[in-house]
Amino acid sequence: MILSEAERQELERIAKKVRYLILRTVQHSGAGHIGGPLSAVELLVALYFKALRIDPKNPTWEDRDRFILSKGHAAVGLYAVMALRGFFPLEELLTFDKGGSRxxxxxxxxxxxxxxxxxxxxxxxxxxxxxxxxxxxxxxxxFHTFVLLGDGELQEGMVWEAVHTARRYELGNLTAILDYNGLQQYGWRGAGRGDRKDPWEGLPPARLFAAFDWRVIEIDGHDFDEILAALTLARKEARGPRPTAIVAYTLKGKGLSFTGGKHAWHSKVPSEEDVRRAIEELGLSPEEVPL
Amino acid sequence: MREVALREVFGETLVELGEAYPNLLVLDGDLANSTKADKFEAAFPDRFLEMGIAEQNMVGVAAGLAHLGFIPWLSSFTVFFTHRAADPLRMLVAQTKANVKIGAAYSGLLTGYTGKTHQDVEDLAIVRAMPEMVVLAPLDAVEARAMMHWATAHEGPVYLRLTRDPSPVVLPEDYRFEPGRVLELKPGRDLALVGTGVQSARLLEAARLLSAEGIEAGVYHAGAIKPLDEEELVNKLRPYPKVFTAEEHSIYGGLGGLVAEVLGAHDPKPVVRIGIPDVWGESAPNDWLLDHYGLSPRRVAERVLKEVKG
Structure with a gap:
């Protein structure tokens, strides 16, 4: 899939709105995650606005592509994207984490x-x-199945049970997308903190997936052209025996000067001032900040 | 009395169900020759998925298949579902109401000289506390088959507690399983014995021993740990001043806990819980284990006599 300049600009505009919605939603609810959702914004926008075969008006369509957000703490990012895509009204985002909310x-x-x-x-x-x-x-x-994983959860053994089984059953119609932002809740890379070091030092995930004979595509996870090229390639060989792992290098908290690369924003609640600052940095017009 | 192992029934009934339900699949965790799910593989090789020694993944794969309209029956040992795979069982199956059927083989103490690592006497406490989960423990071969037919027709997760070794066939061939029912296996007068799973058959035998001592014990079987018709349980136990429960499970959180909870709320009376006390099991011959943990008919009768006569 080759993007025209206009299409690319449109996706980038949507990504900015999603970033605002993530901050506004978490600020409003008083709880939620920021860093993980922000690193996955371009991946989610590319999937929901271009790559996934879905119909927001018929969400249970049986031939739809399946999408699983394995890193479930990025839920608010997924909700923001789904709302913009028309699965439910934007205003419903303000019910996030409230009793009885969907x-x-x-x-x-x-x-x-x-x-x-x-x-x-x-x-x-x-x-x-x-x-x-x-x-x-x-x-x-x-239909194709896409699963979005975080790099932290690769430490769970069950992931590798699934990686093994997927190749054994020759599931070329399965694609794992790794949102490799390299930061976990407790900031593994912090200097001067006991044994803290990069958990994947010497064991890059791309090589681990390759060792299980998955097809591995490494991309910049914030570059729409690279993301969509990888997703297109994954679907193209869906009839083949090898599942695809798209290793997307991302930045936790991407898109805002005060959240980018800062593990303290894993689940920090933004203030009203933070939201105002985000709107300014993102360059959004008043009609683009509806909530 | 004729004896049949519930695992044999599991394998045979899977084949029957495979004929009736084209969307039924069996997923195995490298134990099908023990659980007897291998009978299904022989009949339907294309619908048998060997998921290897990776039970968490097996449970998760089943959830995906179930949400596509398949009916996955899972084959492994009890302990690997409720302990190793407890989290996927909870989040991916119970919390999503996935139509997955858990064939929990080798429950309780009699697991073939495997010892405490494989003797899962905590499973009922774990799965009963999971919302959406139906929890069944058949009395015998007839009820195991009936429960499997019911479970396959039922939409939603079902946990079926099966056993390894032959046990008496108690119920008539035309028995129909209804979830929640409490079966009266023998009427009584002086006290009630309540069992679940194959232990209920041992209680029948214990009641015969007690009869010889002049004590008439009623024997009741709760095949469904969840859902359970609490009103029926209370009504059936109402005539008795004292109730004994017995199960191949910890005295914490299983049938004994359930009966004590229900009677405590609606008809308080003493409940003596016979089961595994707060200790781990061990590998030993079946007769030794049942005697050691007080579950053999003779030991149950002795315990009742001690409690009643002092």
Missing amino acids: LQGHPDMTRLPGLDMSSGSLGQGLSPGVGYALGARRLGKD
């Missing part, structure tokens, strides 16, 4: 149509993704 702190498929799996406890999303891809093969359906 927008739970972590994605709940029993409440919000359009979610293909519940998630939150890390490391579990790829396995139901294997189930969807395996089921699609058995049903002779050509």
